Amino acid sequence: MASSLISGCHVMSDLLTIREKGVLFTLLGPQCKLIKTTVAQVLVAKETKGKSPGWSRLGCGAVCLIEDESIHTHILRLYCVKRAKLLWEQELYIPFKYTATRKFFHTFPADGHQIGLNFANETEAEEFHLAVEAVQRNQEKITWMSEITCAEKKNKSTSYPPDSGSKPLDHFDRKQHFLMDAPSTTVTPTSSSDLDSTMRRLLMQSRLTMEDLKDKEIGEAVDCIINQFGGLKAVQRELKKIGGLLEKCRKW
DSSP: OOOOOTTTSSEEEOOOOOOOHHHHHHHHHHEEEEEEEEEEEEEEEEEEETTTEEEEEEEEEEEEEETTTTTEEEEEEEEETTTTEEEEEEEOOSSOOOEESSSSSEEEEETTTEEEEESSHHHHHHHHHHHHHHHHHHHHHHHHHHHHHHHHHHHHSSSOOOOOOOGGGGOOHHHHHHHHSSSSSSOOOOOOOOOHHHHHHHHHTTTTHHHHHSSHHHHHHHHHHHHHHTOOOOOOOOHHTOOHHHHHHHHH
């Protein structure tokens, strides 16, 4: 569970006893990874009417830098190991402005007021500062990579497909466009002598008479339908099997 981001840096503070370290581990959640622990006072600067801002103590104990893997974030926590109790916590949001104003005193803004850490040991204070900076760099890197990934996905979703060599529809010649929409099969006018008795009955059931077929436009329409289904012979073969062209002619 314990893991330090700084090479050669102890996760646990040397100021804690073995018993206190054991208590601290029991206070951590099962998905919390301990990055760095130190001993410090946590102070808060609050404004009072008619007075300049002053520091007041929130608590004193083991200050821990933790990665909570259950919510994918980093948190500062203050534990009282004597009472085995969590006293305070603060998420390391982005951007998190952590400043070492003194070797033993660090500050950062949180929830409308300023927080101060007053360390018991200057060496641990420096190591804690380095650990927080390492977390910040990792957070910024992850955010930057996430933004790039989102931008790439957005570009892919709005980009046009590869050029196939075809002109855009807006550039089509109107005459050429209509020619492309025309049926590819050649229409050959159907005479009444080409139709067998089955086809004649079908056309009559579709309310088409032999006189109608002599009309040029009606005859061409019937020819188009027949050609779409593979030609007259194909239609006649199909009619002998299922007799199903009647409904298609009516829908058309």
